[in-house]
Amino acid sequence: MKEMDTKRVPVLAIDGPGGAGKGTVSRQLADSLGWHYLDSGALYRILALAATRKGIDLNDESSLAALAPELDIRFGTGSDDSVWLDGEEVSAHIRHEDAGAMASVVAALPAVRQALLLRQRAFRQPPGLVADGRDMGTVVFTDAAQKVFLTASAQERADRRYKQLIAKGIDVNIGDLLTDISARDARDSSRAVAPLRPADDATVIDTTHLSIAQVVDQVLTLVTS
Numbered sequence: 637m638k639e640m641d642t643k644r645v646p647v648l649a650i651d652g653p654g655g656a657g658k659g660t661v662s663r664q665l666a667d668s669l670g671w672h673y674l675d676s677g678a679l680y681r682i683l684a685l686a687a688t689r690k691g692i693d694l695n696d697e698s699s700l701a702a703l704a705p706e707l708d709i710r711f712g713t714g715s716d717d718s719v720w721l722d723g724e725e726v727s728a729h730i731r732h733e734d735a736g737a738m739a740s741v742v743a744a745l746p747a748v749r750q751a752l753l754l755r756q757r758a759f760r761q762p763p764g765l766v767a768d769g770r771d772m773g774t775v776v777f778t779d780a781a782q783k784v785f786l787t788a789s790a791q792e793r794a795d796r797r798y799k800q801l802i803a804k805g806i807d808v809n810i811g812d813l814l815t816d817i818s819a820r821d822a823r824d825s826s827r828a829v830a831p832l833r834p835a836d837d838a839t840v841i842d843t844t845h846l847s848i849a850q851v852v853d854q855v856l857t858l859v860t861s
């Protein structure tokens with residue numbers, strides 16, 4: 637589909653810091669609406685993983701930008717949240733806390749963000765797209781029909797991440813998680829290019845005291861009203 641045509645495809649942009657519930661909420665929204673889903677964070681995580689495997693330094697901006705379009709990345713669809721890199725399932729590797737921290741290092745490099753831009757926009761296909769990330773409403777899909785910024789206190793986000801990881805059998809320390817989350821917030825919010833912030837026309841929802849179902853309902857009301 638040509639870019640002019642895809643511009644008519646509606647986008648629901650869901651941005652916010654890590655652990656605010658974006659992933660779960662966005663998947664459920666995509667499911668309810670019957671729309672496609674873009675997990676943009678996974679692209680940064682995969683790039684960091686691929687670079688590490690190839691021995692590319694995470695600050696080597698030009699090599700990382702050259703690598704980004706080369707990667708053979710595939711996502712599972714619907715309830716299948718598996719992620720594949722060059723034919724290998726890497727879901728567990730990229731969901732690890734270390735992968736998130738490495739992703740936020742490569743994500744601060746302007747040439748890397750530019751290299752991943754078209755790849756992200758290609759997910760905009762009929763009948764619609766739920767795009768989950770940090771800059772969906774501010775950079776990648778500035779014309780999104782609806783923009784939502786989900787947030788929650790750092791302590792609440794650390795608690796949620798702790799429960800998720802323990803449930804997956806990954807052993808973590810809650811104090812370390814809180815430190816990592818705060819460091820990642822600081823890096824994502826202070827970077828010069830596409831810093832984490834709500835778009836001017838975004839609806840901000842604080843999810844600290846809300847269940848996933850309540851957040852999904854609130855966003856669906858926005859989309860359908």
Ligand code: C5P
Pocket residue numbers: 654676677678680681736739740741743744768769770771772820824
């Ligand atoms: O959302 P997730 O935790 O998977 O993102 C991992 C990292 O990738 C974030 O901390 C952020 O640095 C980066 N990211 C980004 N822009 C996006 C999505 C993720 O900079 N749209």
